[in-house]
Amino acid sequence: MASADMFPNVSFSDVNAAASQEAAGKAVFGLDPASGAPRLSLVRPGAEQAFQIDLSDAQIFKLGLMEWLCVSGETEAKAGVEEKLFSRAIKVVLRTEAESKAFSLAFQRWKQQTISGKAGESLENGSIVACKSKFDTKIEASSAQMYFHYYGQLLHQQNMLQDFVRTGTYYAAVMENRADFEGKVVVDVGAGSGILSLFAAQAGAKHVYAVEASEMVEHAQRLISGNPSFGQRITIIKGKVEEVELPEKADILISEPMGTLLVNERMLESYVIARDRFLAPDGKMFPTTGRIHMAPFSDEYLYVEMANKSLFWQQHNFFGVDLTPLHGSAFDGYFSQPVVDAFDPRLLISQSTHHTLDFTSMKEEDLYEIDIPLSFVSSVGTRVHGLACWFDVLFNGSTVQRWLTTAPGSPTTHWYQLRCVLAQPLYVMAGQEITGRLHLVAHSAQSYTIYLTMSDGILQTSTAKLELKEPYYRLSQPQAYMPQDQQQLPLSSLQAQGSGQQMQDGLSPGITVEQERDSAAFTR
Numbered sequence: 449m450a451s452a453d454m455f456p457n458v459s460f461s462d463v464n465a466a467a468s469q470e471a472a473g474k475a476v477f478g479l480d481p482a483s484g485a486p487r488l489s490l491v492r493p494g495a496e497q498a499f500q501i502d503l504s505d506a507q508i509f510k511l512g513l514m515e516w517l518c519v520s521g522e523t524e525a526k527a528g529v530e531e532k533l534f535s536r537a538i539k540v541v542l543r544t545e546a547e548s549k550a551f552s553l554a555f556q557r558w559k560q561q562t563i564s565g566k567a568g569e570s571l572e573n574g575s576i577v578a579c580k581s582k583f584d585t586k587i588e589a590s591s592a593q594m595y596f597h598y599y600g601q602l603l604h605q606q607n608m609l610q611d612f613v614r615t616g617t618y619y620a621a622v623m624e625n626r627a628d629f630e631g632k633v634v635v636d637v638g639a640g641s642g643i644l645s646l647f648a649a650q651a652g653a654k655h656v657y658a659v660e661a662s663e664m665v666e667h668a669q670r671l672i673s674g675n676p677s678f679g680q681r682i683t684i685i686k687g688k689v690e691e692v693e694l695p696e697k698a699d700i701l702i703s704e705p706m707g708t709l710l711v712n713e714r715m716l717e718s719y720v721i722a723r724d725r726f727l728a729p730d731g732k733m734f735p736t737t738g739r740i741h742m743a744p745f746s747d748e749y750l751y752v753e754m755a756n757k758s759l760f761w762q763q764h765n766f767f768g769v770d771l772t773p774l775h776g777s778a779f780d781g782y783f784s785q786p787v788v789d790a791f792d793p794r795l796l797i798s799q800s801t802h803h804t805l806d807f808t809s810m811k812e813e814d815l816y817e818i819d820i821p822l823s824f825v826s827s828v829g830t831r832v833h834g835l836a837c838w839f840d841v842l843f844n845g846s847t848v849q850r851w852l853t854t855a856p857g858s859p860t861t862h863w864y865q866l867r868c869v870l871a872q873p874l875y876v877m878a879g880q881e882i883t884g885r886l887h888l889v890a891h892s893a894q895s896y897t898i899y900l901t902m903s904d905g906i907l908q909t910s911t912a913k914l915e916l917k918e919p920y921y922r923l924s925q926p927q928a929y930m931p932q933d934q935q936q937l938p939l940s941s942l943q944a945q946g947s948g949q950q951m952q953d954g955l956s957p958g959i960t961v962e963q964e965r966d967s968a969a970f971t972r
């Protein structure tokens with residue numbers, strides 16, 4: 449397949465070389481992984497790199513119907529005068545006129561990515577007319593690199609595929625709604641291994657464009673080729689959905705853009721951008737809407753476990769060193785980590801509330817800051833240790849509406865649930881109102897800072913600032929549920945354990961040994 453980014457059958461030669469030899473191979477447009485600058489690579493079979501052209505200072509000249517001269521320039525100061533030296537000129541020959549035209553368009557499009565300011569910004573010698581893609585202007589390059597590296601590995605795709613609740617629900621949602629796929633053009637937004645594209649093709653899609661930015665495309669291509677009865681109707685396109693061009697509009701988008709707390713990874717923004725770029729008016733989206741659910745919880749064990757972690761810093765004589773000056777910071781640090789685990793829903797002390805995101809109508813900017821007012825009525829008199837959150841998404845099919853839920857008490861998914869724990873718990877009575885605010889602010893490392901306020905409306909208000917990108921994965925065997933009145937780990941017992949001697953194994957009685965989940969560079 450010849451896409452705008454890769455031309456598999458070209459021949460090329462170095463015009464400058466004394467004994468120039470024509471070589472056959474492929475031409476690939478992409479970004480230099482080190483500098484991020486756009487470049488054209490001409491590669492011989494066996495992946496031997498022949499030439500690399502930096503597009504930021506390159507021009508293209510038409511030599512014939514299918515022949516182009518790519519000239520990359522270098523500026524050199526000679527005797528104080530800037531002189532343009534043409535360091536290299538490569539002749540590229542395409543196979544067909546159509547390919548030749550696509551090659552020239554791709555050259556211009558990739559060259560435009562050189563300009564990295566904001567559109568409309570003025571420079572000394574004019575104003576910027578093109579800009580970095582929406583993704584690149586929002587997201588730090590180092591975060592994106594780590595993110596796509598993570599998804600480029602089969603083990604992480606396998607982790608998602610093996611989440612049977614997730615993958616099975618997608619399969620059911622597609623198969624039960626064949627009418628939404630049969631004879632339709634589908635775009636798979638962030639295709640990964642290509643699994644959802646294969647589901648759409650199984651449901652009778654006319655054609656599926658599988659867009660994926662990571663190196664996973666190579667594996668996806670093999671998976672699709674190995675399933676030829678469906679694979680023939682799937683085209684894999686390497687690139688970000690913010691950047692690639694598709695030849696036609698889609699009738700339906702399918703994607704799995706959900707992270708922890710629904711919004712982590714900021715991929716929902718890419719899903720909304722893909723809607724605006726690729727979806728025909730009245731097209732469908734699978735999933736269609738998402739909801740963040742929230743409820744206050746009481747979990748003395750969890751609270752004590754978290755507070756215990758910082759007791760290490762209460763030692764006055766650690767190899768002769770007083771560690772206590774750092775205890776406060778360590779305590780704050782542990783409570784800035786949202787806890788990811790599967791908890792017993794009986795720990796919730798009120799009905800949950802939810803905040804809905806309608807993927808079909810929301811603006812991408814709506815995801816930059818999400819502000820949710822909280823109001824609950826406690827069903828028991830207890831200590832409130834924080835806010836528990838989970839999410840669900842709806843596949844609003846023409847035939848069947850299907851929900852994928854990550855709620856506590858439902859079959860566990862790889863997202864588990866998320867709890868924001870207050871360093872200062874509140875005490876409430878049965879029937880008392882709990883109010884507050886959950887404020888999520890997106891940042892350039894593809895995640896959110898969480899600001900939580902909870903109040904009993906009279907005397908006590910507790911606040912927390914948490915980093916969604918750095919959760920505490922508290923995963924072990926399912927946590928045993930202990931009724932509220934039997935949770936006997938008051939804070940006073942904590943303080944009693946403060947000596948170095950008692951802290952040697954770092955555990956307190958009754959607390960489950962946690963098992964940190966694979967702490968990969970990027971976790972969902």
Ligand SMILES: C[S@@+](CC[C@H](N)C(=O)[O-])C[C@H]1O[C@@H](n2cnc3c(N)ncnc32)[C@H](O)[C@@H]1O
Nearest residue numbers: 599638639640659660661662687688689704718
């Ligand atoms: C959660 S995975 C889902 C993979 C696959 N659709 C599935 O359901 O198993 C999200 C995928 O989207 C890709 N992705 C994320 N943001 C993207 C973007 N802006 N453009 C293209 N691909 C993106 C990631 O590399 C990753 O493979």
